[in-house]
Amino acid sequence: MSSWAGRTAAEIAAAVREKEVTPREVVAEHLDRIERLDGRVGAFRTVRAKAALTEADEVGARADLGGLPLAGVPVAVKDNLAVRGESARNGSAATPDTPAAEDHVTVARLRAAGAVVVGLTNVPELCVFGTTEGVHGTARNPWDITRTAGGSSGGSAAAVAAGLVPLALGNDGMGSLRIPAANCGLVTLKPGHGVVPAGIGNGDWFGMAENGPLATTVEDLRLMLDVLADTGVSRPEEEPAPRRIAVALRSPLAGVSVSEPYTTAVRQAAGILAQAGHRVRRAEPPYPLSLGVTSLQHWTAGTAVDAAGLDPARLTRRTRVHAAVGRRFLHAVRTGDGRERLRERLMPFFTEYDVLLTPALARRSPAAAPWHERGWLRNLLANTAYSPFTPPWNLTGWPAMSVPFGTLPSGAPCAVQLVGRPGTEPGLLALAEELERRHPWHRTAPQADRDRGPGRSDR
Numbered sequence: 461m462s463s464w465a466g467r468t469a470a471e472i473a474a475a476v477r478e479k480e481v482t483p484r485e486v487v488a489e490h491l492d493r494i495e496r497l498d499g500r501v502g503a504f505r506t507v508r509a510k511a512a513l514t515e516a517d518e519v520g521a522r523a524d525l526g527g528l529p530l531a532g533v534p535v536a537v538k539d540n541l542a543v544r545g546e547s548a549r550n551g552s553a554a555t556p557d558t559p560a561a562e563d564h565v566t567v568a569r570l571r572a573a574g575a576v577v578v579g580l581t582n583v584p585e586l587c588v589f590g591t592t593e594g595v596h597g598t599a600r601n602p603w604d605i606t607r608t609a610g611g612s613s614g615g616s617a618a619a620v621a622a623g624l625v626p627l628a629l630g631n632d633g634m635g636s637l638r639i640p641a642a643n644c645g646l647v648t649l650k651p652g653h654g655v656v657p658a659g660i661g662n663g664d665w666f667g668m669a670e671n672g673p674l675a676t677t678v679e680d681l682r683l684m685l686d687v688l689a690d691t692g693v694s695r696p697e698e699e700p701a702p703r704r705i706a707v708a709l710r711s712p713l714a715g716v717s718v719s720e721p722y723t724t725a726v727r728q729a730a731g732i733l734a735q736a737g738h739r740v741r742r743a744e745p746p747y748p749l750s751l752g753v754t755s756l757q758h759w760t761a762g763t764a765v766d767a768a769g770l771d772p773a774r775l776t777r778r779t780r781v782h783a784a785v786g787r788r789f790l791h792a793v794r795t796g797d798g799r800e801r802l803r804e805r806l807m808p809f810f811t812e813y814d815v816l817l818t819p820a821l822a823r824r825s826p827a828a829a830p831w832h833e834r835g836w837l838r839n840l841l842a843n844t845a846y847s848p849f850t851p852p853w854n855l856t857g858w859p860a861m862s863v864p865f866g867t868l869p870s871g872a873p874c875a876v877q878l879v880g881r882p883g884t885e886p887g888l889l890a891l892a893e894e895l896e897r898r899h900p901w902h903r904t905a906p907q908a909d910r911d912r913g914p915g916r917s918d919r
Contacts, residue, residue, distance in 0.1 A: 465493045466904060469533045469626040469680040473574065476532035477525060483516035483532030487576050490534040494578065494624045500605055503619035505539045505549060505596045507579040516576045528574030529687055535570055536619040536628040538612075539580040539596075540587050540660060541671070543567055550661075550766075551583040551612075553595045554774035565657045566629060566671050566688050573687040578625060581615025585779045585832060586766045587631075587661075588612065588759075590639045590843045591825070594776070594832045601643050601825065602905035603872040608828045610640030613674065617644040620674050623904040627684050631660050633669035634759050635850025638862035638877065641674055642820035645864045645873030645901060647681050647892060648674050652882045653857035656688045665762035666793055668854040676903035678893045685885075694889055703887065705733055706743040706813040711822060713752045713848040722819035725866045725874045730817055732898050733891065745809050745816060747852065752844075754798045755851040760786030761793040781836035803856050810858075810881045815891060818849050820862045820875035849877055859885050863892045864901035873901065 592614025
């Protein structure tokens with residue numbers, strides 16, 4: 461019997477459409493893998509085993525089965541988006557355990573395309589931090605379970621990297637797709653503003669947060685992105701032109717250093733793209749010195765809005781402090797002036813260059829530890845030290861990708877980031893596809909089936 465766990469979404473959907481396998485068989489096999497492995501990985505807050513099998517049968521009986529782009533594909537959904545009949549706890553004890561009456565629009569689109577939601581994935585409380593742990597569980601990197609999967613879409617990334625599902629839905633307000641994707645060896649795209657419906661929390665973190673897919677191949681990423689956007693946004697260009705690519709190695713945030721594995725990955729990726737005919741040049745964007753302050757203001761203010769109305773006594777201390785800091789910045793952030801100034805400063809750079817290539821992270825992820833029990837400043841410093849490259853592109857609202865490239869000394873994945881102007885999602889996907897073709901990556905973690913001791917230093 462063929463094994464469907466570990467196959468790509470494109471392979472699964474094609475086989476289901478051709479009736480080589482039923483949706484129930486595919487979903488059952490993935491549920492079995494979740495039962496065997498998720499105790500070590502910690503990807504899921506809740507698994508919908510009985511409901512998923514029932515829904516798989518419903519997909520199999522659909523008259524339009526032969527035309528469904530995600531026919532029978534098991535997917536996981538981040539636990540801050542509504543799934544009909546399930547509660548969205550947003551990683552907190554303070555949120556209500558009330559089942560949602562309707563699916564979020566992105567979940568509805570996945571189901572309409574034939575996907576089956578097998579569960580909701582772990583997130584840090586209110587999706588604030590770049591590590592995923594809390595009262596509902598700890599999401600670990602399947603490549604090295606001593607390290608966090610990242611955050612805040614950490615559970616979704618861990619689920620895909622461990623082969624528990626071929627695709628997962630997450631979202632990104634300060635890097636929350638790209639950070640865990642980079643840690644876990646996945647490809648992801650934070651789409652530009654308005655490409656995919658948002659509707660995340662209370663106001664999408666002032667329009668900075670975007671929903672997007674986590675996948676193991678660019679083909680699967682395209683497939684899910686088109687379903688989420690309900691358009692052909694990812695359609696490949698007929699005659700892709702050479703791109704003007706700027707290569708930047710310095711951290712956007714003053715005082716944050718970048719470790720050698722990540723700078724090496726960028727240099728090697730730049731070399732591959734140059735050999736492919738692109739015009740590649742070293743150039744640093746004109747990040748303002750105030751970028752760190754602007755990022756902190758928006759990051760904390762978004763949490764202040766999401767925490768409003770929740771019982772502070774049921775929030776962790778790091779979340780309470782983060783929200784309290786953010787309340788001071790609400791007025792300044794709501795004007796949008798800081799974001800507009802950043803866009804105006806960076807746009808001339810993106811007139812000269814089509815794409816920016818940077819490290820995805822500055823260093824490997826922190827240990828999988830009870831960060832939710834630690835102080836706010838310690839969390840702030842740990843997050844800033846390892847993920848300075850993602851926030852600028854939420855502030856601008858421009859598309860940005862994380863693409864696996866190379867490995868860290870521990871054997872865990874390394875990654876690079878691609879950034880473009882508004883509307884350049886197809887071009888970014890084309891570059892990611894070139895990197896995948898010329899420098900293939902392992903799609904899922906071979907360590908997922910066994911415990912792994914501490915890795916060597918990745919610095």
